[in-house]
Amino acid sequence: MTTTNTATAPGRSEHTAGPSVDRPAPTRRWPDAVAVVVGTLLITWHGTSLGRWLVDDAAITFAYARSIDEGLGPVQQPGAEPVEGYSNPTWLALLVIGRRLGLFDRGSWFGVPDLVLFPKLLAVLCAAGILLAIAWAAHRLVARPWVVTGLAGVLLAANLSFVAWMFSGLENPLYALLATVLAAVLVRAVTGGTLLTRRTAVTCGLLALAAALTRPDGLVLAGAYPLLLLVTLRRPELPARLRAAAYGIGAFALPYALFLVLRHAEFGRIVPNTAVAKSQGLPDIRTFAQTSGELLSFAGWPTVVVTVAVCAVALARRGRLAAGLLGVLVPLGLALFAFGVLDPDWMGMYRFATPVWALGAMALSLAAVSLAEQAVPHRRALLSAAVGASLLFSVVAQWKAAADFRAKPTLSLCTVVKRHGVLINEIAERLGVRNGSLLVPSLGGTLLTSKLKVYDLAGLTEPRIADYLAAEDITGLQTYALDKLRPTFVDATDDWGNRTGMKEPLLLSKGYVPLYRASDGTGAWVRADAVRQPEQLPTVRALMRRTLPVVFTHDLQRCGPNLTPGSATAGKHQG
Numbered sequence: 001m002t003t004t005n006t007a008t009a010p011g012r013s014e015h016t017a018g019p020s021v022d023r024p025a026p027t028r029r030w031p032d033a034v035a036v037v038v039g040t041l042l043i044t045w046h047g048t049s050l051g052r053w054l055v056d057d058a059a060i061t062f063a064y065a066r067s068i069d070e071g072l073g074p075v076q077q078p079g080a081e082p083v084e085g086y087s088n089p090t091w092l093a094l095l096v097i098g099r100r101l102g103l104f105d106r107g108s109w110f111g112v113p114d115l116v117l118f119p120k121l122l123a124v125l126c127a128a129g130i131l132l133a134i135a136w137a138a139h140r141l142v143a144r145p146w147v148v149t150g151l152a153g154v155l156l157a158a159n160l161s162f163v164a165w166m167f168s169g170l171e172n173p174l175y176a177l178l179a180t181v182l183a184a185v186l187v188r189a190v191t192g193g194t195l196l197t198r199r200t201a202v203t204c205g206l207l208a209l210a211a212a213l214t215r216p217d218g219l220v221l222a223g224a225y226p227l228l229l230l231v232t233l234r235r236p237e238l239p240a241r242l243r244a245a246a247y248g249i250g251a252f253a254l255p256y257a258l259f260l261v262l263r264h265a266e267f268g269r270i271v272p273n274t275a276v277a278k279s280q281g282l283p284d285i286r287t288f289a290q291t292s293g294e295l296l297s298f299a300g301w302p303t304v305v306v307t308v309a310v311c312a313v314a315l316a317r318r319g320r321l322a323a324g325l326l327g328v329l330v331p332l333g334l335a336l337f338a339f340g341v342l343d344p345d346w347m348g349m350y351r352f353a354t355p356v357w358a359l360g361a362m363a364l365s366l367a368a369v370s371l372a373e374q375a376v377p378h379r380r381a382l383l384s385a386a387v388g389a390s391l392l393f394s395v396v397a398q399w400k401a402a403a404d405f406r407a408k409p410t411l412s413l414c415t416v417v418k419r420h421g422v423l424i425n426e427i428a429e430r431l432g433v434r435n436g437s438l439l440v441p442s443l444g445g446t447l448l449t450s451k452l453k454v455y456d457l458a459g460l461t462e463p464r465i466a467d468y469l470a471a472e473d474i475t476g477l478q479t480y481a482l483d484k485l486r487p488t489f490v491d492a493t494d495d496w497g498n499r500t501g502m503k504e505p506l507l508l509s510k511g512y513v514p515l516y517r518a519s520d521g522t523g524a525w526v527r528a529d530a531v532r533q534p535e536q537l538p539t540v541r542a543l544m545r546r547t548l549p550v551v552f553t554h555d556l557q558r559c560g561p562n563l564t565p566g567s568a569t570a571g572k573h574q575g
Helices: 030-050 058-069 089-100 114-138 145-157 160-166 172-192 198-212 216-231 235-267 273-278 285-299 301-316 319-341 351-374 377-407 413-430 444-449 463-470 474-485 494-500 504-509 534-553
Strands: 437-440 453-456 489-492 512-517 523-527
Touching (some): 030 114, 030 160, 058 089, 058 114, 058 413, 089 114, 114 172, 114 319, 145 377, 160 351, 172 351, 216 235, 285 301, 301 319, 413 437, 463 474, 474 504, 504 512, 512 534
Parallel strands (some): 437 453
Antiparallel strands (some): 489 523
């Protein structure tokens, strides 16, 4: 008589291995490739609805990439002091590499600036990478992984929040990719018997490290691997799991600690200057619940209910599917927690939710397709109808918000180029200003195109202003900005002009004369003693009154093939 050895290998458990009969049969790879390509094309096609739009904040990192590649170090423009006015070192590194290879900030491709095309190309590659990671994970759980990949691609392509911030020029695509790859590694490890191996632990630690260096809130993903070890714990394995957790935490913590030491040595802070300026506080439960609830409402409550239901059913069945699904739900929960903790973002359209959408689509697709494969035909049809109806409801629910965003997206790079770059450059020339400076809250396009020394009223690249904003010391900020920095121009309208008190009575008392007045008392100002040709002031004021409405209403996506100081033609404020 023969016996069967059912003992698991070292580092394997009921949750990490699963019986071999549960493993889906090998499938052909070409359907996966088709699903990835089609999903990527759908996401990209939706992204083209935003045209050449890039959000202005993305160009702050562009300016730093230019300086680093030119050998100037991490400065916002030549001659500035090193300040960590960015919070996305890995994304910055990709831009520096692109510039060094001549693919970024060098000119245009087919008449389109490479400043626009290169980050959007990176977004396409990251979208493909996200779908590849989902397909890679799906091979562990379902017989038709291409269905999972295809469904995830449709879910993501239908979500404008995901699409918009993927193609915004910011670091969101890389962050979402890293979160999804981490989830895929966890799925394969927990279903393949390798969760407790050193290789898995170190891989997860390094992926979390890359996420933390892509966005500060990526730090939460360092908890994904230890948490998964905890929720799949079996008492006899405790020493092995503690050892694996130590490897994973060490792979993250040691290089991250070194990075913090280097950051402090270079910039004098252990957090980026942007974090100080934004002065993120501890959220209360009510704010956390409200923020998270708004995000789920945007996703569509039917979609949320269907996702929770199919995941709950999958977890209740235990076995390989439940274990694998935990590999997605743990990082998803952490990403959702990070979103709820962060202060609401002024840019709108749920900018910080990009990894939540990717991981949520992954969880829903894996659970729904796996359950459908195991269901009898009429239940399979019912499940398919529920997923399809929830997706349709989500698209309809998002329709107005998506249409409004497409019509008027968050502050465009080209708007800032035309307003604070081209226009102020021309005004400085007309007034005879030499070696001038500009205090302004919209920084990205200004840094790329201004001939003036730029000071950041929002504090992202100005440490002293960041400290004043964090301390809510507006009087100190005003004194420092207007008495110490003494900018030639102050251009602050609307929110930032009101928030910092840069309004008519204060500026008149400091020797500034108006160039443009808004109805709320904010506007654009020039220091009177810096004007060498005061007879040009009436002409300049007329130019601003004539130009500003055009800047804010004309084609905001076109501002020339090259964005360098003085490269844009003076007076061509319309394209």
